[in-house]
Amino acid sequence: MGSLRLIFPWLGPYRKQAIAAIASTIAVVVINIAIPLLTARIIDDGIAADSLTVVAQTTLIMIALVGVALMFSAFAAVLGVRVAFGVEADLREDLFRHIQTFSFSNLDEIETGQLLVRLTSDVTKVRQVFAFGLSILAQAPLAFVGSLLAMLALDLQMASIMLVLLPITSVITWYVASRSDVLYELVQSKLDRLNTVLRENLAGAQVVKAFVREDHEAARFDEVNTDLTEHAAEVNMLVSMLFPALLGVMNLGVAAVIWIGGNTVIEGRMTDGNLVAFINYLLATTFPIVMFAFIQPMLSAAGASARRINRVLATAPAVADSTDPQRPxxxxxxxxxxxxxxxxxxxxxxxxxxxxxxxxxxxxxxxxxxxxxxxxxxxxxxxxxxxxxxxxxxxxxxxxxxxxxxxxxxIGVSLQSAVLFSGTIRDNIRYGRPTATHEEVEGAARVAQAHDFIVALDDGYDSLVQQGGTNLSGGQRQRLAIARALLVDPKVLILDDSTSAVDVETEAYIQEAISELSGERTIVLVAQRISTALGADxxxxxxxxxxxxxxxxxxxxxxxxxxxxxxxxxxxxxxxxxx
Missing domain, CATH: 3.40.50.300 (P-loop containing nucleotide triphosphate hydrolases)
Structure with missing residues (x-):
């Protein structure tokens, strides 16, 4: 639970909705505490006194209160969901924006698979707690305290039974919560590893098939998948024991109350209605514990996820911006x-x-x-x-x-590994300068010797690029990357072996076209072919x-x-x- 405080800043924009949800939950608790007292009145003042009027009037009041409680519960649930999904969206966006500030060295240290899990699974687990837990977490302690006070008011001796049950249930709950908290973080780290293996396999599918390593990759995936399954099973078996353990303890308490309370009624020191009310309150104190048993796995999983998210958010970009930048x-x-x-x-x-x-x-x-x-x-x-x-x-x-x-x-940069995005060829070329005109896009493509193959496509510059540019050849992707770098009209153009997949003749045309721009900008070429370097100053x-x-x-x-x-x-x- 303490780790979830790390997420509280994202509750700020939804503070009013959260408060309204908690207020509605309080109203539900107050009504639920009143119901056993009305039940006792029906038994003692209605049934025992043969008064149908009291039974009818009190029953109508109970029905009305239950209806009001249902409305407040529904209102709290709707608000809880809105708050939860709002927090999820804002947290994921802030996390994504923070990752955008990372330098290459940050991304070298944190695997892509880990960041994907933070942005998806971890954020989702935090949202689930707010969606299901906002009303429950507010309702449980209020219901417990209210019911306990009512029990003390009805019979101090029988209420002392709770003093015996509370330490037992607290120890059981503490053990499961503390142990599962550690295990859930371990499960998430195993999920990180699974995502990394899966991502590597999908990204390297051509290499896997070329070297006939499908069985090896299947065995590799099976290893991490089995590891994840074993740890997930361990933590879920642990938390699955919490509910029956707590229920067993509380059932013993109910049995003790019925035994002692029955004798008290027989001796005339308590009415039948008050005994029924007391049992209801005892069950009401059990209900928050049962609710906590239900939500505890979510809390532990969300707490582990919150810590993992916070570690990413607390990671400072290795390349920091100047506090007083020069702006020539x-x-x-x-x-x-x-x-x-x-x-x-x-x-x-x-x-x-x-x-x-x-x-x-x-x-x-x-x-x-x-x-x-x-x-x-x-x-x-x-x-x-x-x-x-x-x-x-x-x-x-x-x-x-x-x-x-x-x-x-x-600075315009074109790397050997040309990264393209899903969209049109036009959008990929003007990625660094979205407002560029078609003439400017075409001009950059001509310099990069990409125009001819683009117009040969069915839709020309509006042809769609598949994820990663898989529907284009390596040389075509590199030429589009060069055009993209040229379109921003940089003062420094860096070409990092960016024609390695281009044939020698096309490379010569690209070099000739770029050399005409050399007086306008500084060009730095990384070359594997010495022919690429011969014309350099x-x-x-x-x-x-x-x-x-x-x-x-x-x-x-x-x-x-x-x-x-x-x-x-x-x-x-x-x-x-x-x-």
């Missing part, structure tokens, strides 16, 4: 790395002591073996990651002094996270052994193709 009127695109080092998650350095100067309006190619740090280097420019040491500046201003939005609006050669050579092709072919080796491995001996 016009960016030129001059990039400088000064003594930059970087390592993922505090591990060993991937980049060490990087010093680079990339003048505005030039084209710079980043070349190196796989794992040399090329993509990591360019990911530092838009602050997808924060440098561990040193600084990266744009137009003489440390990029940490820009707001992230201002910085990234001036400068080529930066990385080796094991360090800059080992910088210069144009003509200089590097003479001065850098590593560059010559790369050149030789792809294009042959330099002398064979030198011009």
């Amino acid at each position: 009127e016009h960016m030129m695109g001059h990039i400088r790395f000064e003594e930059v080092s970087f390592g993922y998650g505090g591990s060993e350095q991937v980049l060490e002591d990087i010093n680079l100067d990339i003048p505005a309006g030039t084209t710079t190619a980043i070349l190196g073996a796989t794992g040399s740090g090329k993509s990591t280097l360019v990911n530092l420019i838009p602050r997808f990651y924060e440098v561990s040491h040193g600084s990266v500046s744009l137009d003489g201003i440390d990029i940490r002094d820009y707001s992230k939005d201002d910085l990234r609006r001036n 400068e080529i930066v050669v990385l080796d094991e996270g360090r800059v080992v050579a910088v210069g144009p092709h003509a200089d590097l072919i003479r001065s850098s052994a590593i560059y010559r080796d790369i050149f030789r491995s792809q294009l042959g001996e330099p002398s064979e193709i030198a011009t």
Whole structure:
């Protein structure tokens, strides 16, 4: 229950509705407490006295009160549902918006499957408590206290039976609640793992089938599914024992009341009606305990989910915005790395002591073996990651002094793994600039050599892109991603091996079209093919996270052994193709 306090701030907009629901619940409790007293009046003043008038009048009053109680209960239930779904929607939206602020390093640490569970299953469990529990949680303690006071007023001796029952029921409830609280959080973590395995399998379905690993994946899924099932069964078996245990204890109490109360009535110290009323009140004190037994699994599950949600909300973005950001009127695109080092998650350095100067309006190619740090280097420019040491500046201003939005609006990025969204081709190209005209969209597509294949489709620019762009080839997806980056008209254009799936001829056309834009913007190319880098103003050669050579092709072919080796491995001996 304490963990659910973490969700209380989201109750704020629905405070009036929640208060009205609780007030309605209080009215129901007051009526329910009055009913046994009216029952006692019917027995003692009506039936025992042979007065049909008292029986009729009191019965009509009871019927009217029950009708009012039903209306208040329905009103409280409707309000509870509205509050619950409102809290769920607001909490999920705030959680989603907070996740949008995460940097790449945050997303590296928290698995996607875990975030999906937080946004779906965990938020739903919190909503269920508010939907079913808002009225119950208010009603249970009020009903218990009210019934107990009525019992004390009727007979102090018999009321003392509750002093024996309460410690027993409290210990049983405390044990189940504390134990299940831990188990429910463990179950949710097992669900995280299941979602991760499922997501990996669906995302890698082509690889699974290509290597005939369906049986392996089925066994892998069966392992995590069995683990989840065993832990879920354990916690549900535990909480399923709570209801019969509490009911058994309270039935013993009822039996004791009937035994002692029967003797009291026989001795003339209590009326038949008051005994019936006392038993009703005893059952009324049992009802809140039974209700708690019913809702306790929800409370434990929701408490565990609330803590998990709060851990995500409490996670600060690894890349924080400047408190007093610089807002230059016009960016030129001059990039400088000064003594930059970087390592993922505090591990060993991937980049060490990087010093680079990339003048505005030039084209710079980043070349190196796989794992040399090329993509990591360019990911530092838009602050997808924060440098561990040193600084990266744009137009003489440390990029940490820009707001992230201002910085990234001036940087266009096209990655090797081209991510497309469900929608039309037009919408995907203008994703970063939704107000772009058709002419602007088409212009960017022509530069990216995408226009011809787009217009060849049945619906042209209005053709639908399936989830992940699966109805397009890898080269087509990359060309759309390049067009998307170009359309925002960035001062810095980063192409991270973004033509790796494009044929050599098309790549040459793309390079030619982009080279015509080089004076207008700074272009940084990450290249696997050395042919991609040959036309750059400068080529930066990385080796094991360090800059080992910088210069144009003509200089590097003479001065850098590593560059010559790369050149030789792809294009042959330099002398064979030198011009």
